[in-house]
Amino acid sequence: MRPVVTLELLATPAEVSAVRRALRAYGIDVQLCVSELVTNVIRHVGEGVPVTVRVWEEEGGHVRVGVTDPDPRALPVLVAAARAEAESGRGLALLDALAVRWGVEQEAGRKTVWCELLVRVPGTPERSGRRKASAGALGPSSARS
Secondary structure: OOOOEEEEEEOOHHHHHHHHHHOHHHOHHHHHHHHHHHHHHHHHOOOOOEEEEEEEEOHHHEEEEEEEEOOOOOOOOOOOOOOOOOOOOOHHHHHHHHOOEEEEEEEOOEEEEEEEEEOOOOOOOOOOOOOOOOOOOOOOOOOEO
């Protein structure tokens, strides 16, 4: 299946805002997850690195998003809840709470962090029960599928 949306950009704070605007039709959950993933690239791989954001519309109201960057070694780690005064550390917990599932695909010279969300796909009727029940636990695994 080919992606419906492909955005190629440099990972900068300004581009995070531009990506959110570009994905507005997919709703706030997709916007939040993608902006968290691009922000993680900025923080853990480096500002200004090339990033590709892809969106696939799948059957059953699922949307799959993937953020590809050039560092296959900088893997996302889901950590225990951040303390109230912490300035960071909530991004993957947010993604984990919103996504039906998520994970990492490593290849030579790059990785893709992806997630699947149950959302209203643009141009389709609204569905009820769009989110899974939260498991509530932040397990030791860096990805859930």
